[in-house]
Amino acid sequence: MKTPWHAVRVGDLVHLSCNEVIPADILLLRSSDSSGLCHIETSNVDGENNLKQRFCVQVNKKQRKYNLTxxxxxxxxxxxxxxxxxxxxx
Known part of the structure; x- marks a missing residue:
């Protein structure tokens, strides 16, 4: 189900897709990358357009199969x- 960003609240779980604009601080729980890596671009926040690397939190990075439920x-x-x-x- 798609939810508009203005309806997202602290504590919500959010599924993100590649190249999606994210107007919030996000704690990365899972990545499609096998090492748990993702790249973010923060030019809308700080003016920097270089990609920054972020990793999933450890507890979920080790899980091979992920089921949100x-x-x-x-x-x-x-x-x-x-x-x-x-x-x-x-």
Whole structure:
């Protein structure tokens, strides 16, 4: 089901596709890359157009098969804030 970004709330699980614009801080739980890697471009936030590497959190990176209905982890992350260079989550 497609949900508009204005309806996404802290704690929601979101499926992202390649080259999708993401107007939010995201904690990466899973990647199609076997090493758990993804590349992000942040020019809309900080003006930099170089790709930055980010990795999935460790607990899900090790799983070979991923089923969202079986997701039973606790996600802890920063609350929304104005610091564009810091986002912590695990």
């Amino acid at each position: 079986e997701f039973r982890e606790t996600v802890i992350c920063d609350l929304p804030n104005v610091d564009i260079y810091r986002f912590n989550g695990f």
